[in-house]
Amino acid sequence: MKSPTMLGIVAIHNHLNTECYNYLAASMIRAQPSLKNILSIGSDDDSKIFLWMNEQFPTSTWVLCKRHIEDNTRRKLTTLRITTSNQQSFISDIFTYVENSKRGLADCSSPAQFVDELEFLEGHWDRKELNIRNVEEAQFHSWFVKYKAEEMKEKMLHPVHKDTGLGYEYYFNNANEFVSNTV
16 A cells, blocks of 8 residues: 655645745745755746745755656657657756766756756757758757756756755655656
8 A cells, every 4th residue: 555645835826926935935934944944945947936935945955856847848849849759869968867877968067067068959959850840940959048948057957966965866846756757
């Protein structure tokens, strides 16, 4: 028999705004004052959560959920009509996969290395996308730079994982995601 998934603190809101997240964070701290000094916080890749909750947790290190970044990236690749079988080569450039033991962007040892690797990937991704989609203008790299690169550089590189005790493991929002990705 498996134990049920237990939910943590939940906020039900009508508006996704600063007031709601600030209220949630402040309520958590009121209920457990030691949370004010929490060392790290994991979240999905919704930058608003960080922006709105960081006021209450200014000294915490934030780390992003690998599953959310990957799913949102796959969703973009799908909108570009890149098939699932072709998506994996882009995803493998971003994340480490045991099968090929190649380190991805998320495993860069510094923001500078991340920028260099991402710059190198521009030509690689553009050629791959143009070939797969048979179009004249590639879109994936510019989308990635605009919507994913900065948050990954700040909240997902190897030094962030190391500082939060994860080493080369990725962070997942819940135990079920973690277990399904480590089996």
